[in-house]
Structures are given as C-alpha cells and as structure tokens.
Amino acid sequence: MQYISTRGKAPALGFEDTMLSGLARDGGLYVPETIPTLSTADIRAMHGLSYEEIAFRVMRPFVGDAFTDEVFADLITKAYAGFGHDARAPLVQLGNGHFLLELFHGPTLAFKDFAMQLIGQMFQEALSRSGKRVTIVGATSGDTGSAAIEAFRGLDAVDVFILYPHDRISEVQRRQMTTPTESNVHAMALDGDFDDCQARLKDMFNDFDFRDDVRLAGVNSINWGRVLAQVVYYFSSAVSLGAPDRKISYSVPTGNFGDIFAGYIAKRMGLPIDRLVVATNQNDILHRCLSTGGYVTDRVTPSISPSMDIQVSSNFERALFDAYDRDGNAVAQLMNELKAGGFHVSQGAMDVLRDHYDSGRVSEDETLATIRQAQDHMGELLCPHSAIGVAVAEAQRDPNVPMITLATAHPAKFPDAVEKASGLRPPLPDRMADLFTREERVTRVPNDLTQLETFIKDRIAS
Numbered sequence: 001m002q003y004i005s006t007r008g009k010a011p012a013l014g015f016e017d018t019m020l021s022g023l024a025r026d027g028g029l030y031v032p033e034t035i036p037t038l039s040t041a042d043i044r045a046m047h048g049l050s051y052e053e054i055a056f057r058v059m060r061p062f063v064g065d066a067f068t069d070e071v072f073a074d075l076i077t078k079a080y081a082g083f084g085h086d087a088r089a090p091l092v093q094l095g096n097g098h099f100l101l102e103l104f105h106g107p108t109l110a111f112k113d114f115a116m117q118l119i120g121q122m123f124q125e126a127l128s129r130s131g132k133r134v135t136i137v138g139a140t141s142g143d144t145g146s147a148a149i150e151a152f153r154g155l156d157a158v159d160v161f162i163l164y165p166h167d168r169i170s171e172v173q174r175r176q177m178t179t180p181t182e183s184n185v186h187a188m189a190l191d192g193d194f195d196d197c198q199a200r201l202k203d204m205f206n207d208f209d210f211r212d213d214v215r216l217a218g219v220n221s222i223n224w225g226r227v228l229a230q231v232v233y234y235f236s237s238a239v240s241l242g243a244p245d246r247k248i249s250y251s252v253p254t255g256n257f258g259d260i261f262a263g264y265i266a267k268r269m270g271l272p273i274d275r276l277v278v279a280t281n282q283n284d285i286l287h288r289c290l291s292t293g294g295y296v297t298d299r300v301t302p303s304i305s306p307s308m309d310i311q312v313s314s315n316f317e318r319a320l321f322d323a324y325d326r327d328g329n330a331v332a333q334l335m336n337e338l339k340a341g342g343f344h345v346s347q348g349a350m351d352v353l354r355d356h357y358d359s360g361r362v363s364e365d366e367t368l369a370t371i372r373q374a375q376d377h378m379g380e381l382l383c384p385h386s387a388i389g390v391a392v393a394e395a396q397r398d399p400n401v402p403m404i405t406l407a408t409a410h411p412a413k414f415p416d417a418v419e420k421a422s423g424l425r426p427p428l429p430d431r432m433a434d435l436f437t438r439e440e441r442v443t444r445v446p447n448d449l450t451q452l453e454t455f456i457k458d459r460i461a462s
C-alpha cells in the first residue's frame with residue numbers, strides 16, 4: 001500500500017514512512033493511493049467480534065508490510081487495554097432511531113485516544129526497530145494534545161511538544177497537558193488561536209532544515225494513522241445496528257475534519273453509510289462552504305465547545321482532493337488561494353462533496369439547550385461538542401435511516417458549560433481526582449516560528 005500527497009508533488013511512501021513523516025514535503029496530506037474495499041460478506045462477518053478484532057480487519061489492508069499480522073494484532077490489543085469500557089466504543093440509544101456512540105472511555109476522555117493510543121504503540125514498535133529518535137510537535141485545541149501526551153509520556157525515543165492556544169481551552173484540558181511530570185513532555189501556551197498553532201506546526205514541517213534536524217514527526221490528523229484508526233468505530237457501530245444490510249447515517253461534531261473524513265473512508269471501503277453530517281459550532285467555515293461553495297476564513301471566535309474552535313480545517317484538503325478527482329495541482333492552487341483568505345469550490349467538486357456530506361451549525365444557546373434537553377428527556381449528560389452533533393442530527397435526520405451521533409468527549413472535560421446548561425457538574429473519574437491539585441508546568445510562547453523552533457531545539461539539546 002502506497003500513500004500519495006494531496007498536492008501531487010511529494011514522493012509516494014509506504015505506511016510506516018507516512019506515519020513517521022507527518023506532512024508531505026510538498027505541504028500536502030498523505031492519502032492511500034487506492035482505498036481498499038471490504039465485501040458485504042466481510043462486513044457481515046464482523047457481527048459479534050470484539051472491537052479489537054474489527055480494528056484488525058479494517059486497518060490491516062492499509063498497513064502493508066509495516067507490521068506482521070501477529071505484531072499488528074498485539075499493538076491493537078495493547079492500545080485499547082486501558083479503555084474504561086469493555087465495548088471500547090459503546091452505542092446507547094438516545095431516542096427512536098437516534099443513537100450516541102460514546103467515544104470518551106479512553107484514558108484522556110476524548111475520541112482522540114482511539115487513534116493516539118494505537119499510534120503510540122505503532123511509533124514505539126517502529127522506533128525500537130530503527131533505533132531512531134523523533135520530535136513530535138502537535139497543535140491542539142485541547143484534546144489532541146492531552147491524548148498525545150498520554151500516549152508518549154516517558155518514552156525514551158520521543159520528545160513531545162504541544163502547542164495550545166493560551167486561555168482558549170478548558171481548565172481540565174489544560175491541566176491534562178501541564179501536569180504530567182515526565183521530562184519528555186513540553187506544554188506550550190501560544191499567544192494566538194488554534195489556527196495559529198496549526199499554521200506554525202505546518203510551517204515547521206515546511207522548514208526542511210528544522211524538520212530534518214529534529215526529526216520532526218506529527219500526531220495531528222495530518223498523520224494518516226490518526227484518520228485510519230478512527231475508521232474502525234464507524235464499522236463497529238454500523239455493524240451493531242445491522243450493517244451491511246441496513247444503511248446508517250452519522251452526525252459528527254467537526255473542526256479539523258479528521259473524524260468525519262474517517263467516516264468517508266469507511267463509506268468508500270464499502271460500509272453502507274447514507275449521510276455524513278458535519279456539525280459545527282459558530283466557527284462554521286465548513287457549514288458555510290458546504291452550503292455556498294465559498295471556503296472563506298474568518299478569525300476564530302471562542303466558544304463553549306473549544307475543541308471545535310477552528311477555521312482552517314486541515315483535513316478538508318483530503319476531501320477536496322477526492323472531490324477534484326485527485327488532481328494535486330488543483331488542490332495546491334486552492335491552498336495557495338487559502339493563504340490569501342479563501343477560495344471557491346467548483347460546481348463539479350461541490351456535487352461530489354454533497355453526495356456524501358450534509359452540514360449544520362449550532363449556536364451557543366442551542367448547544368446549551370441541547371445539553372439541557374438531553375439530560376432532561378434522555379438521561380444523557382453531553383459535552384458541548386457532542387451536543388452540537390445531537391442538535392444537528394435531530395434537525396436533519398431521516399426517520400427511516402438510523403442516525404448515530406459521535407459523542408466525542410466526556411462531559412467532565414467541560415464542567416462549566418455542562419453545569420451552566422444542566423445544573424449538574426460532572427465529576428472526573430477517580431483516577432483523575434487530584435488533577436486540580438497537581439503542579440502545572442507550561443511555557444508561554446509567542447506566535448513566532450523562529451522563537452518556537454529555537455525553544456524546541458534548546459529543550460531537545462538540554
């Protein structure tokens with residue numbers, strides 16, 4: 001299996017190199033050259049299997065010869081052993097035909113753990129074979145960073161630097177990143193928003209001297225391995241509701257477009273997904289684009305769903321690549337226009353996008369109201385991101401097709417918003433009960449590439 005860049009100018013790579021290298025050297029994102037398919041018989045045979053067994057069957061065709069079957073199965077087992085629910089991703093019924101896929105039973109209480117725990121295992125295996133070290137730099141609006149730190153803390157072959165937007169994430173999210181004591185973990189509070197963090201991260205990948213010098217690796221959804229691991233729970237959930245003999249739709253709280261793009265990959269692999277619904281908060285560039293064809297950036301507005309406070313949505317580039325019939329030059333041209341503020345998606349590409357995706361936007365008041373209603377009428381306490389997914393699903397769903405909303409984080413990560421909406425303050429699990437008394441370690445950093453790179457090099461050297 002080879003991976004190619006969405007901008008068409010970087011060399012094709014195998015799975016391991018794709019995973020370890022992050023952004024393609026032409027600035028694009030790696031995608032599989034061809035998307036493997038599973039037959040209806042293959043999908044039907046997943047009924048009754050464990051999450052780990054389904055994960056192996058779904059991901060195996062993408063991995064090529066990077067790991068033997070035995071090693072890959074073992075990495076999967078280790079990745080999910082620490083999850084707090086036997087089903088890993090349990091499905092609960094919210095209402096008639098509407099289900100919630102709880103993706104927050106991993107160690108850091110967000111869906112990011114599904115991919116990050118596995119990536120942590122895969123990096124360790126690959127680095128121990130090669131004897132090499134890497135420097136992971138990640139950009140986070142709150143959840144990717146804590147999941148990455150949890151997956152890589154204490155590892156000898158890895159330093160992990162996480163850029164988060166100062167004062168724009170929840171206190172629980174911040175403390176998850178600033179309280180680990182391992183010396184290979186470096187939390188950096190950047191003066192800017194998440195888009196600035198992600199832009200500086202991409203700048204670092206595009207600075208080849210720095211990139212090669214520190215052996216830069218990425219664990220954002222820039223990394224194909226992140227998207228791949230997220231494909232699995234579309235299969236596990238759809239199969240438990242009757243796929244492949246029944247169509248299923250998904251409502252996905254969306255920011256960087258990685259999670260919903262994983263759903264698109266599941267669909268391309270043969271899973272009978274009807275609609276993929278992009279649910280956004282007031283930072284609604286994706287909803288505006290899918291409604292009008294105009295992808296025009298705006299400054300990020302802070303919200304009660306901070307993990308989705310994103311305007312430049314990285315993985316949308318992967319969706320555009322397919323919508324433009326895999327024309328890397330066309331995508332490179334759009335990304336150049338984006339630097340100047342935005343672009344217009346062609347009619348043909350919009351038709352392709354609309355074949356798969358619907359979208360909706362939810363205001364702050366509607367988010368609070370949805371948390372309240374879900375608690376009052378369904379007995380389910382939602383985090384604000386999950387509430388956005390539920391609100392859009394309720395507004396748009398076809399009563400004849402089951403709808404699964406992805407519950408992307410545990411409500412206890414956002415206690416202030418949840419309490420404001422419902423009057424209930426969700427407690428953290430016992431293992432995190434001392435989070436608020438642990439000492440914090442963080443460096444405030446400017447939104448300046450040179451200073452960030454110097455900081456990282458100095459820390460690695462010391």
Ligand SMILES: Cc1ncc(COP(=O)(O)O)c(C=O)c1O
Binds near residue numbers: 260
């Ligand atoms: C809790 C939560 N929900 C939703 C999202 C949006 O997911 P994606 O960036 O894959 O669109 C994020 C961030 O990625 C998140 O942390």
Ligand SMILES: N[C@@H](CCOP(=O)(O)O)C(=O)O
Binds near residue numbers: 141142221258307308
């Ligand atoms: N919401 C994310 C933003 C980064 O997304 P990623 O999927 O590209 O890592 C976060 O919580 O950090």
